[in-house]
Amino acid sequence: MLRRIRRLPARFVALLRADAAGVRAGFGALLISSGGDLLAGIALGRLSDTLKQLPALLVLVPAAIGMRGNVMGALGSRLGTSIHAGTFRLSRRRETIVGQNLAAALSLSLSTSLALSFLARGMALAFGLTSISLLDFVVISVLGAVFSSFVVMALTVGVAALCANRRWDLDNVAAPIVTAAGDMVTLPSLWIATFFVGYHVLTLSIGTVCAAIGVVSLVLALRSKLPILRRIVLESAPILVIAGTVDVLSGVLLEKRFESFLVFPALLVMLPAFLEDSGSLGAILSARVSTKLHLGTLGETHRPFRSAGDDFMLVFVYAVPVFLLLGVSATVAASVTNQASPGMAKMIAVSMLGGLFATIFASTIGYVGAVLTYRFGLDPDNHSIPIVTSTLDLLGAFSLILAVVLLGLAHAPHVHAAGHLLSGLHALTH
Numbered sequence: 001m002l003r004r005i006r007r008l009p010a011r012f013v014a015l016l017r018a019d020a021a022g023v024r025a026g027f028g029a030l031l032i033s034s035g036g037d038l039l040a041g042i043a044l045g046r047l048s049d050t051l052k053q054l055p056a057l058l059v060l061v062p063a064a065i066g067m068r069g070n071v072m073g074a075l076g077s078r079l080g081t082s083i084h085a086g087t088f089r090l091s092r093r094r095e096t097i098v099g100q101n102l103a104a105a106l107s108l109s110l111s112t113s114l115a116l117s118f119l120a121r122g123m124a125l126a127f128g129l130t131s132i133s134l135l136d137f138v139v140i141s142v143l144g145a146v147f148s149s150f151v152v153m154a155l156t157v158g159v160a161a162l163c164a165n166r167r168w169d170l171d172n173v174a175a176p177i178v179t180a181a182g183d184m185v186t187l188p189s190l191w192i193a194t195f196f197v198g199y200h201v202l203t204l205s206i207g208t209v210c211a212a213i214g215v216v217s218l219v220l221a222l223r224s225k226l227p228i229l230r231r232i233v234l235e236s237a238p239i240l241v242i243a244g245t246v247d248v249l250s251g252v253l254l255e256k257r258f259e260s261f262l263v264f265p266a267l268l269v270m271l272p273a274f275l276e277d278s279g280s281l282g283a284i285l286s287a288r289v290s291t292k293l294h295l296g297t298l299g300e301t302h303r304p305f306r307s308a309g310d311d312f313m314l315v316f317v318y319a320v321p322v323f324l325l326l327g328v329s330a331t332v333a334a335s336v337t338n339q340a341s342p343g344m345a346k347m348i349a350v351s352m353l354g355g356l357f358a359t360i361f362a363s364t365i366g367y368v369g370a371v372l373t374y375r376f377g378l379d380p381d382n383h384s385i386p387i388v389t390s391t392l393d394l395l396g397a398f399s400l401i402l403a404v405v406l407l408g409l410a411h412a413p414h415v416h417a418a419g420h421l422l423s424g425l426h427a428l429t430h
Contacts, residue, residue: 030280030322034273038333040065040183041272047187050194056124056131057140057194058255063116063247064144064190066393068109068182069279070243070386072152074236075105076178077287079160084291088164090157095226098157104232105153107221112240113145114138114214119241119248127252135207136197140190142210147189152181183276236386243390250393265339266347270330271400274354277322278396282362282388285315289370315363323355324348346407354396354403361395362388 051058078101082088087097094103117137124131156178162168197203221233288311327348334341341347369387 030277030318031325034180034277034322034326034329038269038273038329040180040187041269042333042337047191050191054132054136054140054194054197056120056129056255057190059124059129059131059248059251060116060120060137060141061187061190062251062393063120063244064113064141065183065186066247066389067112067116067240067244068145068148068152068186069178069276070240070389071105071109071112071236072149072156072178072182073283073389074386075101075153076156076160077283077290078232079156080163080287081291083160083164084295088160090161097228100226100228101232102153102157103224103226104221104229104236105156106149107217107229107233108236108240109145109149110142111214111218111221111237112244113141114211115241116244116248117141119245120251123248123252124255129252129255132197135203138207138210139197139203140193142214143193143196143206144186144190146213147192148182148185151185152178155181180276180280183272239386243386246390247393265337266330266334266341267350267400267404269334269337269339270326270347270351271397273326273330274323274351274358274400275393275396277319277326277355278358278362278399279389279392281315281319281322281359282366282392284318284366285311285363286366286370286388288314289367290374293370293374312363312367315366316359319355319359320352323351326355327351349407350400350403353406354399357399357402358392358396361399362392365391365395 051061079088079098082097082101089096090098093099117134117140120141121131121134121137159177196206218233218237221229224230292311327350328344330351331341331344331347366388373387
């Protein structure tokens with residue numbers, strides 16, 4: 001064991017030399033992701049008035065954000081596999097590999113957004129929350145998907161083309177950038193969509209069209225004669241609905257604990273980026289393992305972990321600067337926006353310790369999710385990203401709670417208020 005540990009620096013140097021540009025691109029993508037999600041966290045705080053005016057809208061927010069990252073993150077993972085296999089070609093023709101992938105992503109984004117509106121309304125009623133109408137949920141969810149999907153999809157294809165031209169590994173870049181873009185674009189899109197609710201005839205008309213778009217896009221994809229398009233939608237839709245259900249449950253808990261999350265605003269600013277970084281790290285490992293599975297380079301079936309050793313090491317190396325800078329940037333962002341903080345040292349400690357726990361969860365789930373789906377005869381590019389990101393929404397929150405408790409922030413001067421925050425965060429994991 002000691003000998004293997006001593007070999008780690010040499011193995012990392014060898015990995016860096018083999019794909020230095022790709023590793024640097026991965027670092028850059030994760031840092032961009034953190035910065036974008038800090039902006040998303042600040043933006044969410046600024047939308048508090050809208051959330052109060054439209055009761056239970058917060059139930060939809062985590063699911064809508066997560067779904068955009070799930071759909072487009074999986075698209076990026078599939079395009080990464082296509083690049084490695086040498087089949088990536090940009091074309092306007094729908095029957096090409098890229099064209100079928102884009103059509104599948106659009107169909108899934110629209111149809112799952114319709115499903116999320118029903119889930120959000122149903123969960124709100126089931127948990128006794130005061131809620132906007134189902135029609136309002138449909139308009140906000142589907143219009144929000146329309147506004148945001150094209151932007152994130154264009155970015156995903158652009159990043160894939162850049163990586164193909166520069167010979168970077170898209171598996172290191174796609175998940176962080178795409179999910180961060182999904183977070184940043186989805187929140188404003190949902191906010192714009194709220195301007196179309198509250199008008200009887202107009203809202204009814206738009207809601208009817210939105211519902212029809214969601215249903216028709218799914219039916220056309222499932223009945224398509226294009227095999228890749230049909231398979232992606234058929235395999236992805238069930239897992240995306242499951243992931244969306246998990247995120248809607250998180251939204252219900254957030255709605256119930258909304259006031260509790262206003263106690264330590266600096267931690268609130270950190271929370272979206274922390275969860276996103278955790279999911280992105282798991283998605284990076286999952287995407288890399290998925291590519292190895294497709295190419296048959298993962299190694300012997302009885303020693304698969306060893307074959308993915310470099311991938312695990314890379315994820316943990318990524319995690320150190322990412323969570324360090326997150327602690328610093330969240331403190332600065334909270335200070336600039338006049339939000340209370342427990343201090344930079346404690347914020348860094350929370351981010352680093354929680355990041356260690358979250359990285360362990362993320363890498364384990366990313367690897368196991370990719371391998372299991374492949375062994376069941378499914379495409380890990382379609383399943384592992386949604387599995388990782390939705391699961392890490394819960395386990396990342398748990399990691400943050402554990403770090404807060406272990407570092408004694410639960411016993412800060414504002415004990416009663418901190419207890420409310422911890423109970424709110426604890427609720428995310430149950």
